[in-house]
Amino acid sequence: MDWKKAFQKHLHMLGDFWVDGLDVYQLPFSDDEQKRLQNKKRDLLDQNAEIVRSLIQARKIHVEDKREDLVINYCLHSQWLIKKDGDFYLEERLEDRQGVFRENHLAADKLVPILPVQEPVTGRDTADEGSLSARSRKYDRLQAVRYADLWWNRRNPQYPKVSDDCTNFISQCLHAGGISMWGDPIRNRGWWQQQTNWSFSWTVANSLRWYLSRQGSIIGAVEKSSADQLVPGDVICYDFEGDGHWNHNTMVTAMDPSGSPLVNAHTYDACHRSWTYTDSPAWTKKIEYKFFHILDSV
The missing domain is CATH 3.90.1720.10 (endopeptidase domain like (from Nostoc punctiforme))
Known part of the structure; x- marks a missing residue:
């Protein structure tokens, strides 16, 4: 049960990052992913926009109990209420992710890569239309x-x-x-x-x-x-x-x-x-x- 508390704390911290300015380095993400989150904040700032509310939830949780680690495969559902020019809009995102717990501590949380569609030999249509x-x-x-x-x-x-x-x-x-x-x-x-x-x-x-x-x-x-x-x-x-x-x-x-x-x-x-x-x-x-x-x- 302890890993569940740690997982919920992680989701709350992610929500705090978007709204309350939590330092991204406190989140167990890779350097590339930390940069990605910072890019979104910077992009919003450049547009004179800000996230005023966020709702971060985990769905489709699947637990794999391994020798040393507990692996959690899940879908992260992020909802952001964004204020811009005095008006609001809602952005939503789904990401398949994998968290690794070690001694009830979240050691890593990463995006699950998606394999690209197999490319044809030529990408261009050669038929006469x-x-x-x-x-x-x-x-x-x-x-x-x-x-x-x-x-x-x-x-x-x-x-x-x-x-x-x-x-x-x-x-x-x-x-x-x-x-x-x-x-x-x-x-x-x-x-x-x-x-x-x-x-x-x-x-x-x-x-x-x-x-x-x-x-x-x-x-x-x-x-x-x-x-x-x-x-x-x-x-x-x-x-x-x-x-x-x-x-x-x-x-x-x-x-x-x-x-x-x-x-x-x-x-x-x-x-x-x-x-x-x-x-x-x-x-x-x-x-x-x-x-x-x-x-x-x-």
Whole structure:
């Protein structure tokens, strides 16, 4: 029972870090993770924003009793009420984590890594979609955002299940907005999914990024120069290392009080997260972004 008290104390201390200014070095995190937490605080400070309330909870706790250590696998649910420009918004985050207790003392707490989706040989769609430019469609961005808010912290069994789920989730949101699939059963053509098969553009971040750039594609996206040109229902792509290989995708689901996009995402599930991702474990100073506005009709 003593480890449970120590675990609850740890969660309370994490909440105190966000609101009361507890020193991050008092938390049993790695140097990289301490830096990540500090990046989020710094990003908020730069925006003249602050976390005024936090609720930190552990879910899905699984205990492994080993010879010397007690290993706790759990899901950390963080909720932050953020004040900015005299208004408020709520950000939520889920992270699968692993804590290691030694003699009822929490010796370490780390993020569980998620394996990336297997990349295709080529990330770009080479099929001719010229005829699609004449095919009309309407995009209901309200339905896309509703889907993103409904499913941000769970998985829809009607779609493929993959470990690195970020792009699969964004594709689902776009499909919920009324965009039809095209290209099956060829995996490097179009944008589509079936329960046991799907295009690379449906599940692979790099492939979707290039498909969004494709003129006349079934999705119908237009690249914008900055995040402030986006509206809810649009898509942001991330190249964390700045090496030309795109790693992540999010959907804009709201705007903060200053008009900056807030995004929903899977893999490390998030709702109304700051679009910049400066507190991501994958973030680097070389990060590149692509901003795509999804046309309401084509």
